[in-house]
Amino acid sequence: MTLAYRIIRSEHYEIDLVMRGLDTLADAANRETWEPDFDLLFLILDYVESFPATFHHPREEDYLFKALRCHTPETGPMLDQLCDDRAEGLGLVGDLRRSLETYNVRRAARSWFHEAAKSYARHERQHMRWEERTILPLALQVFSKEDWQEIDLAFERNGHPLLSDRRRVEFDKLFALILRRIPGAVVFGPKVSNRKKAA
Structure with a gap:
């Protein structure tokens, strides 16, 4: 599999681990x-x-989705729907923030937080499954070796001028801190780096 493909799957795995933790805490x-x-x-x-909003999704949209639109214009409506689904996810994150801030000062808001957390985690998982079952297989089918080389290079460079390696390290530290503190968190499989191994 290509570097970009493996990075996307690895980041989906990271996000899913955080969603599992959020699910656990919402139930508690x-x-x-x-x-x-x-x-x-x-x-x-x-x-x-x-x-997801500032690092993961922009790379997918700017490189993977853009290339798919060029190669298979008929996928445009589906890709538009995926982007709309992400906008819906941002709305759910906003509800999660409001519910958590209220829960922090008023314990009676636990039910609101529970529903908001479960709704967001469920939505994010469904979104990632959608990509893994439709978008990634299609990309593997239609992209040439040269297409993947260009996309891989963008992912290797983090794909956006505003997202430095330092920012990526900050995300990694935040992710590791969350996993250490989630009760009973279990991690399977290696993390995929966006850097190629030295020859």
């Missing part, structure tokens, strides 16, 4: 005796507000 919030770890909850919120 339904128990009146549970003492919330708001520091952890706000770390997760920081991650979902920043990493």
